[in-house]
Amino acid sequence: MTDLLLIPQTKAPNRVHARITPSPTAREAAEKLEATFLAEMLKSAGLGTQSNSLNGGVGEDQFASFHRQALADALVQSGGIGLAETFYNAMMEKEK
Numbered sequence: 001m002t003d004l005l006l007i008p009q010t011k012a013p014n015r016v017h018a019r020i021t022p023s024p025t026a027r028e029a030a031e032k033l034e035a036t037f038l039a040e041m042l043k044s045a046g047l048g049t050q051s052n053s054l055n056g057g058v059g060e061d062q063f064a065s066f067h068r069q070a071l072a073d074a075l076v077q078s079g080g081i082g083l084a085e086t087f088y089n090a091m092m093e094k095e096k
Contacts, residue, residue: 030087031076037083038072039065047071 042048048064076084 026091027084027088030084030091031080033087034080034084035069035072035076038075038081039068042068042071 043065048061048068075081
């Protein structure tokens with residue numbers, strides 16, 4: 001199940017150079033998006049698949065996905081690969 005992070009919508013004042021205040025919720029959403037991306041990349045790289053596994057079937061696959069997600073979360077918390085910052089900046093851009 002996926003947790004949904006709601007990003008509150010705020011109206012900017014009717015000024016030409018209005019600034020959008022940073023949202024910690026948007027930052028968390030950007031980090032979660034980067035972690036999900038990294039988990040998928042780890043899956044594509046074959047992390048968690050073993051050729052000499054105990055043939056645990058579906059259960060083994062499920063636990064491997066938890067391991068990949070935990071690794072991806074740890075990667076993001078230690079700085080990640082810079083995608084969270086890019087995602088966050090894209091979310092904070094205002095229309096011109």
